[in-house]
Amino acid sequence: MRARSDAGAAEGHGAADRSTTSSPITSGANGVRTSPLTAGEITAFYEKGYVRPGKVFSDEQAASLRDLVQRLTRSEDEAGRRYDLLDPALWPEEDRSNAETAGDEDARAARDPAQSFDFLFNMWLVDEDFRAAVFNPTTARWAAQLLGTTRVRLLEDNALNKSPSPHELRWHQDYSYWPLAQPNAVTAWVALDDVNERNGAMLMACGSQHLGERLPVVFGTGTPYLRESRPPSVAEVGDPVELGLPVEEVELAAGEVSLHSSLIWHASGPNRSERGRRAIVMRYVADGTIWLGAQRYEYNYSDEEVGLAPGEPIGGRYFPVVPF
């Protein structure tokens, strides 16, 4: 099940038929696209919640970024900053005892570190080459188009390294984890390896972004939390299949990007290949979005560290404007 390229994807839809883009989709000799999103692509994003506009890094750039992610994973590990998205130590007690009863090995022992899903945070502050990749003007411009703004800030970057492992990342919504008063944010997920069903491509529940804010979940188990502190009308992420939402698998070639809404429900399957599945991720927020800080979510930085009080527009050294 390969999601078709969204370049001109909404052909056949009323709005997209009238779509006219100020500039056509163009790619350089290395296959890298720099042209803006078309109206058809923006319409497809509105309808489905994600878009797959093409390649933003050449094969050579993707290869050197793969090596860089490998090196950074090692150095972060050595510095004691390893964070595994699927670590059973992050599971709530209840999930652990349920799994133990069901005979799940992971619930008893720390998972084999070789089966980790490494999540590196804000490498742009650590490495020049990573910074150059993250400040890609094309993806920043696409984010601005999708958010309907003229200026975007970097909320965070991530390097992801999903090792071969039978474990899944459960359905979740990104906005649930962010200290923002509005979901004016979008993620650009750039594959560094070819990504497909075998190595755990992302799955998107198309249209779920129209269903509003949901509770955060534990990535490894799907258990929701923060029910007491979020408004009572904020429900759990549901089962997209039960709800009749189309699920699309986002196959990408190395260097290709998909951009997804901060409200869309997404997940990813096990990596059944023999090597890691690496990606770099840029998360953009519309300039002017309001910081809520720890009162909404205990983020990687405290309100004091970022110098922002709840109610202030996001900004400062940790959230730079990305020029395009």
Ligand SMILES: O=C(O)CCC(=O)C(=O)O
């Ligand atoms: O890489 C994955 O499998 C999932 C990543 C994800 O959920 C995200 O980047 O928002």
